[in-house]
Amino acid sequence: MRQNPANDNTIFVNSYYSDNSDYSDYFDKSLPMTYKETVEYLYNCTPVFEKIGAGAYKEGLSNTHALDTRLGHPHRLFKTIHVAGTNGKGSVSHSIASILQEAGLRVGLYTSPHLVDFRERIRINGVCISEEYVVDFVAHHRDFFEPLHPSFFELTTAMAFDYFAKQAVDVAVVEVGLGGRLDCTNIITPDLCVITNISLDHTQFLGDTVAKIAAEKAGIIKPGIPVVIGEATEETRPVFEAKAAEAGAPITFAEDHPFVIAATDGPHYTRHYLTQPFGDFDSDLGGHYQTRNTDTILHAISLLQDMDYPITTEDIRQGLGKVCRNTGLMGRWQQVGERPTVVLDTGHNVGGWQWLARQLREVECRRMRIVFGMVDDKDLDTVMGLLPPDADYYFTRASSHRAIDEEKVRETGEQKGLHGQAFHTVKEAFEAARRDAAPEDFIFVGGSSYVVADFLGFYRIS
Numbered sequence: 001m002r003q004n005p006a007n008d009n010t011i012f013v014n015s016y017y018s019d020n021s022d023y024s025d026y027f028d029k030s031l032p033m034t035y036k037e038t039v040e041y042l043y044n045c046t047p048v049f050e051k052i053g054a055g056a057y058k059e060g061l062s063n064t065h066a067l068d069t070r071l072g073h074p075h076r077l078f079k080t081i082h083v084a085g086t087n088g089k090g091s092v093s094h095s096i097a098s099i100l101q102e103a104g105l106r107v108g109l110y111t112s113p114h115l116v117d118f119r120e121r122i123r124i125n126g127v128c129i130s131e132e133y134v135v136d137f138v139a140h141h142r143d144f145f146e147p148l149h150p151s152f153f154e155l156t157t158a159m160a161f162d163y164f165a166k167q168a169v170d171v172a173v174v175e176v177g178l179g180g181r182l183d184c185t186n187i188i189t190p191d192l193c194v195i196t197n198i199s200l201d202h203t204q205f206l207g208d209t210v211a212k213i214a215a216e217k218a219g220i221i222k223p224g225i226p227v228v229i230g231e232a233t234e235e236t237r238p239v240f241e242a243k244a245a246e247a248g249a250p251i252t253f254a255e256d257h258p259f260v261i262a263a264t265d266g267p268h269y270t271r272h273y274l275t276q277p278f279g280d281f282d283s284d285l286g287g288h289y290q291t292r293n294t295d296t297i298l299h300a301i302s303l304l305q306d307m308d309y310p311i312t313t314e315d316i317r318q319g320l321g322k323v324c325r326n327t328g329l330m331g332r333w334q335q336v337g338e339r340p341t342v343v344l345d346t347g348h349n350v351g352g353w354q355w356l357a358r359q360l361r362e363v364e365c366r367r368m369r370i371v372f373g374m375v376d377d378k379d380l381d382t383v384m385g386l387l388p389p390d391a392d393y394y395f396t397r398a399s400s401h402r403a404i405d406e407e408k409v410r411e412t413g414e415q416k417g418l419h420g421q422a423f424h425t426v427k428e429a430f431e432a433a434r435r436d437a438a439p440e441d442f443i444f445v446g447g448s449s450y451v452v453a454d455f456l457g458f459y460r461i462s
Helices: 035-045 049-056 062-070 089-102 131-148 152-166 210-220 237-247 290-306 313-321 323-327 350-362 380-386 406-415 426-436 449-459
Strands: 079-084 107-110 122-124 171-175 192-195 227-229 251-253 260-265 271-275 279-283 334-337 341-345 368-372 392-395 420-422 442-446
Touching: 035 131, 035 152, 062 131, 062 152, 079 089, 079 210, 089 107, 089 171, 089 192, 089 290, 089 313, 089 323, 107 152, 122 152, 131 152, 152 171, 192 210, 192 290, 210 237, 227 237, 227 290, 237 251, 260 290, 271 290, 279 313, 290 313, 313 323, 341 449, 350 380, 368 426, 368 449, 380 406, 392 406, 392 426, 406 420, 426 442, 426 449, 442 449
Parallel strands: 079 171, 079 192, 107 171, 192 227, 227 251, 341 442, 368 392, 368 442, 392 420
Antiparallel strands: 107 122, 260 271, 271 279, 334 341
């Protein structure tokens, strides 16, 4: 068996999951499993998108409905807020959860992927689901779900809804996994839907135009349920309007009436906002792309206030100022080191990198050093064309079978005028960057969630 360096709670039995493989017999049902063994089981007995990509994608909700029936429809026992979009849905989900937590509510939060520990996906008021619950859930329901052959995400979603119901949350913020219309989270009937933005990503599943992708993500819009659209274009706006009209769902386009008047950088990579009608406040999410996310969040919160959610302006200020502390969010323009400055970001597609590249160009430092890698379903060529040419590069690959070979990343970089060395692991790449760096330098680690996950895997124990 092979230890996965990006997640010390996961051990892979084989190099990758195959649709023709079945590892369930490897795990003796007569023997109780530890938490580590249970996560190992989940990764090897269900197809996992983070490991194999397209092979883990399952259209339709039949497995989801079967699991939901088995568990007694737990998602009906608490309120929900549903968040979809190409970029920003993780930040928006965590921020809304943080504000609701400050308002005194018991808040479930379901997001993906995790960076270090599987349990990050399922939280209540920032606290991860217990190891014991994960173990007991799998042990108790294993005989039922094994014949279904659910995907990892289908099973994890069922676990999250079951946990939130048993723990009696007041409300759960639920992030869509992929798309929306056929995503297994789409069995909920939320109080509010949020769609952050649309750009080209996962085109093999969702369509090869932004209009087609918007149609898939608009699938979360429900009859009579308000929806907030964070950003729209000429191609996507008519799609959202048509779906909302068909469903009789009140629709708000956040950018039509911006609540954020001005945004500036604060100390230690925070962000300061001047807004109307919520006044000014600081956010601990420092990425410049968070400005549009924040406008989306404020419109969502305003609608929740109209629904008599007990949210005050102070709750908003406190919640946005403590998103990371309240929810455990990591990898969003996250500073993890000083002298040299070290910043991580999970931005991984063209839409995200259009913002990140601009922000990197604005960083003041003696020398910029970029640890960079991507996975095989992303537009490597276009993203690398956005990167600053006057940086030193440490091209690498994450410990994922979907990671692009570091030499291919380096060769693509050279074609774009980006110069550096290739390293087989993120750890080797970062250590080389740190050795080369002066205290006044800036080291950026990113290109993929998996690159950031690998970094956090060794950074936390170093």
